[in-house]
Amino acid sequence: MANLQKSISSPQELLRDKAWARWTALVLLASAMFFAYIFVDVLSPLQEYLQSTKGWDPSAYGRFAGSETFLNVFVFFLIFAGIILDKMGVRFTAILAGAVMVAGGFINYYALTDSFMESGLKNFMDDFVNLPDTWWNITPFYDGMPASAKLSAIGFMIFGCGCEMSGITVSRGIVKWFEGKEMALAMGIEMAVARLGVAVVFLGSPAIATFRDNISVSRPIALSVLLLLIGLIGFIVYSFMDKKLENEMGSNGEVKDDPFKISDLKYIFSSKVFWIVALLCVLYYSAIFPFQKYANNMLQCNLGISAEAAGRVFFVFPLGAAAITPLLGNFLDRKGKGATMLIWGAILMIICHLTFAFVLPATRSAVIAYSAIVLLGISFSLVPASLWPSVPKLVDNRLLGSAYAVIFWIQNIGLYAFPMIIGAVLAATNPGVENAMDYNYTVPMLVFASLGGLALILGIILKALDAKKHYGLELPNIPSEKSLEAEVESAEG
Numbered sequence: 001m002a003n004l005q006k007s008i009s010s011p012q013e014l015l016r017d018k019a020w021a022r023w024t025a026l027v028l029l030a031s032a033m034f035f036a037y038i039f040v041d042v043l044s045p046l047q048e049y050l051q052s053t054k055g056w057d058p059s060a061y062g063r064f065a066g067s068e069t070f071l072n073v074f075v076f077f078l079i080f081a082g083i084i085l086d087k088m089g090v091r092f093t094a095i096l097a098g099a100v101m102v103a104g105g106f107i108n109y110y111a112l113t114d115s116f117m118e119s120g121l122k123n124f125m126d127d128f129v130n131l132p133d134t135w136w137n138i139t140p141f142y143d144g145m146p147a148s149a150k151l152s153a154i155g156f157m158i159f160g161c162g163c164e165m166s167g168i169t170v171s172r173g174i175v176k177w178f179e180g181k182e183m184a185l186a187m188g189i190e191m192a193v194a195r196l197g198v199a200v201v202f203l204g205s206p207a208i209a210t211f212r213d214n215i216s217v218s219r220p221i222a223l224s225v226l227l228l229l230i231g232l233i234g235f236i237v238y239s240f241m242d243k244k245l246e247n248e249m250g251s252n253g254e255v256k257d258d259p260f261k262i263s264d265l266k267y268i269f270s271s272k273v274f275w276i277v278a279l280l281c282v283l284y285y286s287a288i289f290p291f292q293k294y295a296n297n298m299l300q301c302n303l304g305i306s307a308e309a310a311g312r313v314f315f316v317f318p319l320g321a322a323a324i325t326p327l328l329g330n331f332l333d334r335k336g337k338g339a340t341m342l343i344w345g346a347i348l349m350i351i352c353h354l355t356f357a358f359v360l361p362a363t364r365s366a367v368i369a370y371s372a373i374v375l376l377g378i379s380f381s382l383v384p385a386s387l388w389p390s391v392p393k394l395v396d397n398r399l400l401g402s403a404y405a406v407i408f409w410i411q412n413i414g415l416y417a418f419p420m421i422i423g424a425v426l427a428a429t430n431p432g433v434e435n436a437m438d439y440n441y442t443v444p445m446l447v448f449a450s451l452g453g454l455a456l457i458l459g460i461i462l463k464a465l466d467a468k469k470h471y472g473l474e475l476p477n478i479p480s481e482k483s484l485e486a487e488v489e490s491a492e493g
């Protein structure tokens with residue numbers, strides 16, 4: 001076995017062959033995603049305070065939450081991000097993405113400060129950034145929306161470009177350092193670290209916002225902008241390692257990927273299995289990330305508890321997902337069963353959202369809330385751990401970067417629409433409700449459960465297609481020692 005590995009290893013040891021170097025690269029990349037995910041949800045547990053201190057009703061909050069993906073979806077920024085990544089490489093794109101996140105984060109912070117409320121910019125936003133609040137208005141702005149929510153949405157949409165650009169860049173970076181090694185495990189760890197960021201937010205954000213009983217929604221966001229800055233420094237440090245590796249790869253005669261060509265997109269768009277995966281991804285994630293935006297308030301309303309207490313209940317969701325995702329990534333590497341994992345992930349999600357829709361309001365039981373959230377955490381490990389490492393089995397390696405960018409783009413359409421749809425559904429099903437603790441969440445939770453139902457159907461179709469076309473979705477990523485030895489024996493014999 002050792003001889004076999006020796007015979008297939010590079011003639012010259014590269015930086016990525018040193019365990020300490022590739023794990024250091026992962027620490028730098030994953031830390032930036034950790035800080036990014038903290039920022040994404042820093043306001044999620046503060047919906048009640050945003051309403052009481054800034055006048056954000058569910059529609060304003062929904063518009064703000066959906067704005068993260070606006071430029072990615074409608075200005076095709078993610079597609080451009082894929083092109084930039086393929087043309088300019090990982091280190092340039094990582095630094096650019098980090099800087100964009102800091103810029104967007106800062107604008108979002110400023111929008112929530114008292115200085116903005118006293119500024120001429122606030123009056124300008126009130127007077128001139130107004131579009132009718134009708135069905136065709138797909139922008140994050142509408143007439144009557146608080147100015148702080150409008151400017152926050154602008155900051156958040158800029159941040160969203162950097163965040164998604166970071167997402168594809170980090171995936172590409174992990175492939176660069178871990179290909180042929182512990183790649184699925186590294187991806188699982190990166191996602192787990194990001195989930196920890198969300199867990200930290202659900203505990204820390206309400207505590208920081210209410211520090212010394214002085215409510216300030218700008219305080220937690222200021223801290224998270226500082227963390228984004230540290231993430232950017234991490235990307236800059238990473239770029240030195242990346243440069244060294246690339247120089248070694250060049251001198252080692254390694255072939256680099258073919259550059260991205262717009263015309264290559266036709267191979268991706270014409271693939272039926274790619275569409276099934278992309279649609280499954282958008283349906284599943286639309287019932288997770290937009291749910292995260294409302295989960296705290298849903299728990300508050302159903303259990304009659306404070307934002308801090310609801311944050312403590314929801315905390316187990318990302319924490320559970322963080323604990324299990326790397327284990328499942330490792331399982332997928334060694335045992336396979338990727339399509340089956342997708343199906344089980346969807347089933348668990350349906351059960352959880354139906355519980356939030358019907359059982360929780362009827363029982364108001366904290367035990368049921370915790371149990372459903374733990375199950376949702378398991379679901380949120382099963383799907384990401386199997387979905388992202390399965391893409392290379394379905395798409396030519398040369399098109400992988402663009403494929404991830406296109407899947408992210410399609411997914412972002414759902415991530416854009418659903419916070420707004422849920423905000424609108426919540427407002428429509430709760431006419432006249434003024435207190436943010438009094439909403440009935442049954443219909444919004446049914447919308448999420450239906451998305452899970454559709455994802456389940458696609459998971460079943462995918463598994464059937466895999467059985468027919470042999471994509472290898474149910475097979476392990478790493479061949480067992482036995483099968484490698486058998487391969488060597490047959491090659492020698």
Ligand SMILES: NCCCC[C@H](NC(=O)[C@@H](N)CCCCN)C(=O)O
Nearest residue numbers: 040163167170171191289384388408
């Ligand atoms: N190496 C990254 C793999 C994707 C992880 C995945 N993230 C996404 O799908 C993002 N496009 C959406 C992030 C939404 C918050 N900005 C995940 O499971 O987190």
